[in-house]
Amino acid sequence: MVEPPGPVLVVVPTYDERENLGPAVARLHAALPDADVLVVDDASPDGTGELADALAAADERVRVLHRSGKDGLGAAYLDGFRHALTGEHQVVVEMDADGSHAPEDLPALLAALTDADVVLGSRYVPGGRVVNWPWHRELLSRGGNLYSRLALGVPLRDITGGYRVYRRTVLEQLHLDSVASQGYCFQVDMAWRALQAGFRVSEVPITFTERERGASKMSGGIVAEALWRVTCWGLSHRLGRDTPQRPAGPVTEGAAHG
Template identity: 55%
Template sequence: MCVCIPTYQERESLPRTLSAVLAAVPEAHVLVIDDASPDGTGALADRIAATDPRVHVLHRPGKAGLGPAYVQGFRWALDAGYEVVAQMDADGSHRAEDLPGLLARLATADVVLGSRWVPGGSVRDWPRRREVLSRTANRYVQVALGLPIGDATGGFRAFRRQALQSLDLGSVQSQGYCFQIDVARQAWSRGLRVAEVPIVFADREFGQSKMNGRIIREALFRVGAWSLASLRPARGEARPVRGRSPVLLRRRVPA
């Protein structure tokens, strides 16, 4: 399996994250996708990779957004032949000890989402306003898209190879965290088995959050556009059923 970890200015947190992932899942490989971080994150990743064959580094020419970084990383992992591909943040917010639980859930699911907002999930050291923003954003996605997923904006996930191949990665235009919503809605609309497992999300210890107003505006715009498009379904297309349990979800698609 391969864990894709995009980085930009994560020099302080990256060594700890890599060490934790490889300790939690020793058989895993990790792909660091660095957007030419000015703080030398990419060079540091190269030095770590030189001493551990499980670590790989993909260098991108500049900061071009989270979505494109993940798309490029996913394609690299698929081309390399990995049967399971996971994704997580480099800043320590996603706990490596939760990764085995996500991987185990793939036994009965195609896509597994680490969720802060299902029973058993939680956040730690977050200001109240940030929690309200995340809960509100996810509720907006549920209502606007009819997407019965508790945490569609989270970035801690695992995919079966066939599931990732079935997604239209070329159509993903989201630059920021809206990428997570885009992939979740594609998985649901294609009838994949989407499961959520609870995780503990901790606030980062190093560096600064990449969240900003532009990223929020992108999400609002794209979710609104997808919602409007869903009002004009193709003939025979199945619609999601609102209010279904977010623990294991599968949209029924006509044969």
């Protein structure tokens, strides 16, 4: 395995994921024993936060950030990123707690940092796949990605995916306080900002598996927000109203990384 460029922190946002959190953390540490985990819990009424505290008490690799209420995926990740930047971690990972993101795929994502600053775990590059998703969910996902790709003029095939890796330098330079997007629009926003800032973005194939326990947090409002914001970003870019910090960086598909 290629060694990551420094200590790794995996940020795991949770809301009512008590059934899933323990197995997810156990699988993560089996795949990557040296990784630290930050559970960002939005005051889950099912006791997920208390379980996270118990995991942290038993394992120094686990930390917990308690938030006061359910404030959206994007806000949870942003708080997690800010916490990461107060420490020594050089690599920050986004990973869902529901089991849909296989921790066994993480070594390949980290290895791709050799030639990238941001690595997206992609369902839709060669080698990527989706397991046990209803056809209408996959159609919605593929359609959202196609629309985003065309509207923004980028070659990324899974810009809405939430399994990804950032070098610390990317998060330090992306002006996190100005990010207001939620849901999978947050994922589009962060990838778009990284490209506009000139960072190298790569895609690596993953297997995405529909959760076995608990309920999805996806809603029609999240999808509508994403489509509206992506449309605005695309129009603004074509009208020359955005000002990248430096020339746009290259994008590579993860098939090149195996």
